[in-house]
Amino acid sequence: MDLSLITPGTLFFYLLATVIVISAMGVALAPNILYSAFALLGTLGGVAGLYLYLGADFVGIAQLLIYVGGILVLILFAVLLTNKIGEVNITNLSQGLMVGAPSAIALIAILVKMALGTEWPTVETASAPTTARLGDAFLKEYLLPFEFTSIVLLMALVGAMVIARRAAKEGTKELPPETHDRLLG
Amino acid sequence: MEAFFNIGLNHFLILSAILFGLGLLTVATRRNAVAVLMGVELILNAAALNFVALSHYVEGGIGGQVVAVFIIVLAAAEAAIALAIVLAIFRHFRTIDSADTSTLQG
Numbered sequence: 001m002d003l004s005l006i007t008p009g010t011l012f013f014y015l016l017a018t019v020i021v022i023s024a025m026g027v028a029l030a031p032n033i034l035y036s037a038f039a040l041l042g043t044l045g046g047v048a049g050l051y052l053y054l055g056a057d058f059v060g061i062a063q064l065l066i067y068v069g070g071i072l073v074l075i076l077f078a079v080l081l082t083n084k085i086g087e088v089n090i091t092n093l094s095q096g097l098m099v100g101a102p103s104a105i106a107l108i109a110i111l112v113k114m115a116l117g118t119e120w121p122t123v124e125t126a127s128a129p130t131t132a133r134l135g136d137a138f139l140k141e142y143l144l145p146f147e148f149t150s151i152v153l154l155m156a157l158v159g160a161m162v163i164a165r166r167a168a169k170e171g172t173k174e175l176p177p178e179t180h181d182r183l184l185g
Numbered sequence: 186m187e188a189f190f191n192i193g194l195n196h197f198l199i200l201s202a203i204l205f206g207l208g209l210l211t212v213a214t215r216r217n218a219v220a221v222l223m224g225v226e227l228i229l230n231a232a233a234l235n236f237v238a239l240s241h242y243v244e245g246g247i248g249g250q251v252v253a254v255f256i257i258v259l260a261a262a263e264a265a266i267a268l269a270i271v272l273a274i275f276r277h278f279r280t281i282d283s284a285d286t287s288t289l290q291g
Contacts, residue, residue, distance in 0.1 A: 005190040013192045017200050024207040027223050028214075040223050043204070047230050050197070054241045056250045059233075059257070066257050071226065071264045078219050078268045082275040100214040108206035115198035122194055123245040130247050134254070142251050149258050156262035160269035 012053060020046035029097075033083070037076050044068050058131040197238035204231035218271050218281040222264065229260045 023042030030036045044067040051060035138146045188195075204227055211224030233253040240249020271281055278286050 005187060007190075010190050010192055013196065017196070020200065021203055021207075024204055024227055027220075027227060028207045028211040033217055033220055036220055036223055040226065043227060044230065047204075047234055050200075050234060051237055051253070054197075054237050056237050056241070056253065059237060059250050059253045062254060062257055066261050067226075067230075071261055074264055074268055075219060075223060075226075078222075078271055082219065082271060082281050096214050100210050103213070104206040104210040107209065108202050111202035111205065112199050115202060116195055120194050120243055122242045125241060125245045130250060133247050134250060137247060137251055138254075145255065149255060153258065153262050156266050160265040163266070163269040163273050 009053070013050070016046045016049045016053070019043075020050075033079055034076075037072070037079050040075065041068060041072055044072060055125070055128060055130060057129050058134050194238060194242035197234065197242075201231040201234045201238070204228075204234070216282050216284050218274065218283055219268075221283070222267050222271070225263070225267075226260060229256055232256060 019042050023039040023046070026039030027036045027043060030039060044063065048060045048063040048068070051057075051063055208224045208227030208231060211227060212221050213224075215221050215224065233256040236249040236252045236256070238249075240246060240252075274286055275281050280286065
């Protein structure tokens with residue numbers, strides 16, 4: 001075995017790949033949903049590291065800021081809000097693992113076989129920072145999708161507010177008292 | 186052995202295939218709605234990683250990175266909507282177990 005083949009880049013990739021796969025398995029299989037949420041942190045952070053490895057510095061930083069700083073906190077918030085903390089078991093039961101796991105493994109095998117069987121016309125590109133070029137691309141050739149994205153974001157945020165607020169009103173008004181007692185008591 | 190240590194496109198494709206499979210497993214087997222959402226995030230991450238890797242190794246430009254940024258932004262919008270719906274379901278049913286929230290019989 002030739003040790004000169006092991007470059008820092010190789011070590012970096014395999015370290016991140018191990019973190020990603022192990023924490024993704026944690027998301028899929030952990031018995032407690034809080035552990036799943038924290039395992040998601042490893043996956044998202046590892047993918048951000050791989051973006052940096054590929055020279056996509058802006059995407060990597062955006063992944064850290066939006067996914068780890070925003071979406072993950074939102075998910076943790078939802079987990080803690082929707083599980084009754086007083087109850088002992090914050091269950092996260094998986095059903096159908098006997099069918100699901102072999103299907104997932106078969107799917108992964110098919111995808112890997114396809115990826116390895118295809119002749120990709122690879123080119124050599126230097127890993128240079130791309131933030132300036134990304135900004136140019138967003139304001140020139142991708143301007144229309146960029147503007148549509150801002151509309152989608154606005155609509156999504158207003159919609160999320162409307163859904164959460166209206167449900168709060170109906171939830172307290174519609175349930176008759178005995179149902180309320182039965183559900184809570 | 187050299188193919189194992191010389192990181193190339195195939196390494197990234199295999200990694201995102203594994204990530205996608207685990208995400209699909211999460212979506213298919215979890216009964217907690219928030220856990221299903223986490224599976225969707227795994228799938229979106231696998232797709233975005235594929236885009237960036239293919240644009241780095243095959244295209245050589247930044248088209249894939251643009252798509253990855255769009256994926257991240259849309260995932261944020263999707264998470265906000267989905268969690269609002271999850272909270273609304275929780276207020277109504279007092280559970281987010283997808284097996285218990287079926288009022289339509291059929």
